[in-house]
Amino acid sequence: MSFEGVPSVGVGGVETSRESEEAGSERSDGGAGEDAGRVVEAVDLTFGYAATPVVEDVSFGVDRGEYVGVVGPNGSGKSTLLRLVLGLHEPDAGSSRLLGHPSLAFAERERVGYVAQDVTENTTRMPITVAEVVLMGRFPHAGFGRVTETDREHAREALRTVGIEALADRKITALSGGQRQRAYIARALAGEAELLVLDEPTVGVDAESVDAFFDLLADLNEEGMTILLVEHDIGAVLERASRVICLNREVYFDGSPAAFAGSDALERAYGTALGLGAKTEADPGGDRS
Amino acid sequence: MTPLVSGAIRAPYDLIAWLIGLWSDALYAVGEAFGIGMLRYVFMHHAFLVGALIAVMAPLVGTFLVHRQMALIGDALAHTAFAGVAVGLFVNSVLGTGISPYVTAVVVAMIAALAIELISEVTDAYNDVSMAIVLSTGFALGAVLISVNTGGLAVGINQYLFGNLATVSRENAVLLVVLFLLVSLVVTVTYKQLLYVTFDETAARVAGIDVAWYNRLMTTLTAMVVVGAMQIMGVILVAAMLVVPVAAAAQLARGFRESLLASVVLAELAVLVGITLSYRYEATAGGTIVLVAVAVYVVAVLAGKIQSRRGVSEEAGTGTVAREIDAGTGEPTDD
Numbered sequence: 001m002s003f004e005g006v007p008s009v010g011v012g013g014v015e016t017s018r019e020s021e022e023a024g025s026e027r028s029d030g031g032a033g034e035d036a037g038r039v040v041e042a043v044d045l046t047f048g049y050a051a052t053p054v055v056e057d058v059s060f061g062v063d064r065g066e067y068v069g070v071v072g073p074n075g076s077g078k079s080t081l082l083r084l085v086l087g088l089h090e091p092d093a094g095s096s097r098l099l100g101h102p103s104l105a106f107a108e109r110e111r112v113g114y115v116a117q118d119v120t121e122n123t124t125r126m127p128i129t130v131a132e133v134v135l136m137g138r139f140p141h142a143g144f145g146r147v148t149e150t151d152r153e154h155a156r157e158a159l160r161t162v163g164i165e166a167l168a169d170r171k172i173t174a175l176s177g178g179q180r181q182r183a184y185i186a187r188a189l190a191g192e193a194e195l196l197v198l199d200e201p202t203v204g205v206d207a208e209s210v211d212a213f214f215d216l217l218a219d220l221n222e223e224g225m226t227i228l229l230v231e232h233d234i235g236a237v238l239e240r241a242s243r244v245i246c247l248n249r250e251v252y253f254d255g256s257p258a259a260f261a262g263s264d265a266l267e268r269a270y271g272t273a274l275g276l277g278a279k280t281e282a283d284p285g286g287d288r289s
Numbered sequence: 290m291t292p293l294v295s296g297a298i299r300a301p302y303d304l305i306a307w308l309i310g311l312w313s314d315a316l317y318a319v320g321e322a323f324g325i326g327m328l329r330y331v332f333m334h335h336a337f338l339v340g341a342l343i344a345v346m347a348p349l350v351g352t353f354l355v356h357r358q359m360a361l362i363g364d365a366l367a368h369t370a371f372a373g374v375a376v377g378l379f380v381n382s383v384l385g386t387g388i389s390p391y392v393t394a395v396v397v398a399m400i401a402a403l404a405i406e407l408i409s410e411v412t413d414a415y416n417d418v419s420m421a422i423v424l425s426t427g428f429a430l431g432a433v434l435i436s437v438n439t440g441g442l443a444v445g446i447n448q449y450l451f452g453n454l455a456t457v458s459r460e461n462a463v464l465l466v467v468l469f470l471l472v473s474l475v476v477t478v479t480y481k482q483l484l485y486v487t488f489d490e491t492a493a494r495v496a497g498i499d500v501a502w503y504n505r506l507m508t509t510l511t512a513m514v515v516v517g518a519m520q521i522m523g524v525i526l527v528a529a530m531l532v533v534p535v536a537a538a539a540q541l542a543r544g545f546r547e548s549l550l551a552s553v554v555l556a557e558l559a560v561l562v563g564i565t566l567s568y569r570y571e572a573t574a575g576g577t578i579v580l581v582a583v584a585v586y587v588v589a590v591l592a593g594k595i596q597s598r599r600g601v602s603e604e605a606g607t608g609t610v611a612r613e614i615d616a617g618t619g620e621p622t623d624d
Contacts, residue, residue: 086495109497116491126356128488129544136488139481140496147481171543187492197495 038063039195039226044094045084053092054080056249062195067217067227069237069257072247073270078230079199081247085228086114086197099195110140113188115181115198130175130183131168134158137190151190158189162216178209185216196220198229202236214240234266305463312338327568335457336521336574340560342469343518343530348538348552349476350510351531353487355539362508363528365405365420366398366515369427371524373397373516374449375434390449391464394516401427402508410501452523452575454567461520468517472510483507484545521564522575529579534559537586540593555585 040062047055055077062068072078083089085096087103096103099111106112137158138151159165162182167175172183181201188196196217202210214236221227221242231237237244238257246253246265253265260266313334320328327333354362377393380386401423408419435446448456476483485493486503494500511531518527534556535548542548563578570577 088491088494107497109495112495114492114495116489125539126488127539127542127545127548132484132545133488136481136485136492136496139485139498142481144478144481169543184492191496 038097039066039099040085040228041097042081042085042094043096045081045091045096046093047080047084047089047091054249055084055247057094058247058251059094060245060251060254062226062228064194064226065221065224067221067240067242068229068245069241069243070228070230070245070247071232071234071237072252074232076248076269078247082197082199082228082230086112110137110191111194113137113185113191113193113196115184115188115196115201117200117203126173128172129168130159130164130170130172131155133172133183134168134186134190137187137193140191154192155186155190158186159183161189161220162186176209177205178213181205181213182216185220189220193225195226195228198227198231200230200232202231202233210236302463305466306459309335309338309459309462309466327565332455332457333564333568335459335462336454336564337561339457339462339465339517339521340564340578341557342465343514343521344534344556344560345553346469346472346514347518347530348534348556349549350472350507350514351535352538352545352549352552353483353507354511355532355535357487357507359420360532361417361420361424361528362402362405362511363515363531365424365427366402366508366512367519367524367527368424368431369401370394370398370512370516370519370527371449372401372427372431372434374446374519374524375431378446379434379437389460389464391461391516391520394519395468395513397427398512398516399509402512403505406501406505406508448523449519450523450525451573452519452521452526454521454564454574457520465517465520468513472513475506475510479503479506488545522578523573526575526579529582530556530560533579533582533586537582537589540586540589541596555589556582559585 038061040060042061043059045055045058046053054075058077058081060068070078070081080089084091085098085103087096087098087106090104098106099108101107134155135147135151138147138154142148142151156165156168159168162185164175164179164182164186167179167183172180175183184201185196198217202213205213210233217227217229218240227241229237229241238261241257244253244255244257244260245251246260246269248269248271252269253260253263255263313331316328316334316337319325351360351363354360371394373394373396374390376397377388377390380393381388381390405419405423408422412419447453482493482498482503483506485496485498486500486507490500514531515527518530522530534552537555538548538550538552542551559582560578563581564574566572566581567574567577
């Protein structure tokens with residue numbers, strides 16, 4: 001459980017003695033809401049789809065305004081960890097809290113935006129416009145009620161922020177991978193999300209657009225958006241994130257990108273025998289500028 | 290049943306029946322005014338009413354099914370509805386009761402709908418596997434029940450298999466109006482949730498939508514539509530109304546709401562033209578409607594191709610804009 005070198009950004013100073021070691025103890029301050037705790041607080045999370053755990057004893061936290069990148073080899077449980085944090089799976093052991101509430105019972109869903117790998121593979125032929133997709137971000141606000149003009153204004157504003165307002169009436173499937181991911185970001189922004197959770201969002205996106213996409217994330221982070229990013233491109237994470245978590249079932253490293261680059265966590269997590277892509281990927285930010 | 294309860298059920302029934310009477314009078318008047326022979330018959334009034342209602346609710350539900358790649362569920366439920374009809378006829382002949390086979394069909398199809406969801410939830414099987422299992426079971430059960438008591442059952446089974454305009458009684462029309470109101474209301478209220486689940490299940494879960502519950506809702510609605518459409522389409526062709534107009538609309542529409550609207554318009558076209566043709570040429574209604582719907586689909590595909598070809602030349606102009614946005618630069622890029 002290491003939070004070495006993590007700047008505690010804007011926790012609000014409600015309580016000063018919030019040591020991570022004590023995070024497991026019962027705290028019933030959930031009612032106080034947003035500023036009562038960290039944006040994400042995972043304690044000793046263990047989960048497996050079958051007998052062997054995919055994620056074991058993982059503890060970490062994300063503070064407001066942080067930009068946390070999670071890296072690890074394929075099948076290291078990165079996506080599963082996100083799903084646990086989001087409350088989509090019930091952990092076998094441990095607990096996780098989202099914006100001060102237990103993840104599983106988290107109800108204020110509009111406060112979290114989720115962008116996965118391009119999902120259009122599954123919906124290639126579905127007729128739906130970019131504007132309609134972005135408006136979905138407002139659905140948790142609207143509930144069973146009608147979508148209001150305020151909702152539409154939020155959606156338009158979000159499209160402007162990510163710079164694709166010109167594409168609002170296009171079919172989402174007519175967009176490039178990079179544009180589509182922007183649309184999904186816009187969906188999260190339209191919902192006024194405070195936390196952006198991204199699961200390998202740049203898979204299948206061409207290199208040029210990837211850079212622009214990370215620029216957008218950096219801008220959003222600068223404006224106060226908390227970001228939790230799972231990414232296979234270690235170079236990008238080291239370059240962009242304010243903190244790196246290296247995962248392979250367990251946490252191998254949790255700290256600043258600079259400290260990560262100087263550590264042997266990467267070799268340990270990826271295993272030295274796995275010399276395939278690890279070698280090039282282990283070269284942090286080498287071919288990227 | 291106490292008089293109070295039966296009265297409470299009676300009143301809306303009478304109201305709907307009265308409205309259907311008005312509709313019938315109106316069509317009769319239209320028929321007289323324009324010399325349209327087929328509008329002289331009450332069964333045709335019912336057929337047009339039921340057809341028009343199906344053409345709204347089938348695409349309404351079908352749009353969500355098709356884009357979840359669950360187009361075959363209509364087929365599966367239609368075959369179990371057939372089992373439901375057989376159950377109704379069987380019970381009636383054994384116990385001497387007078388339950389409408391459509392009511393048992395609704396019940397059995399809804400049970401089957403939930404079974405499909407349950408099988409894929411519990412066994413982790415692909416959705417189409419559970420559909421195939423339920424489809425086969427339904428048809429097998431129907432066939433067995435009919436053969437066990439051939440006496441009274443073989444008679445009149447054709448009308449359920451192939452549909453029949455003349456069999457749409459006033460009671461059936463009332464049942465369909467009720468189904469129509471129910472389906473339309475539910476889809477209107479839960480439109481946003483259904484759309485989210487259809488488009489991106491995981492994101493929908495993150496957004497706090499109970500995906501499993503909405504899946505069940507969707508299949509239950511499908512069961513209702515299937516039984517409603519069975520009256521004129523017949524079991525075998527019922528799924529076509531859920532799928533074909535939706536597929537046609539998807540060729541033309543850009544947005545989801547737009548495609549929903551387009552599919553209803555195209556379905557209305559198919560049903561009204563189909564019923565008219567089937568009356569004129571004394572052909573089976575279900576088959577004629579489906580053939581017209583398929584013809585509409587073919588036209589839509591061609592129109593869609595022409596549209597997208599025109600779109601490509603348009604897009605050549607806006608292509609650079611898109612690429613700029615993609616690259617996140619304000620500078621035009623030329624390549």
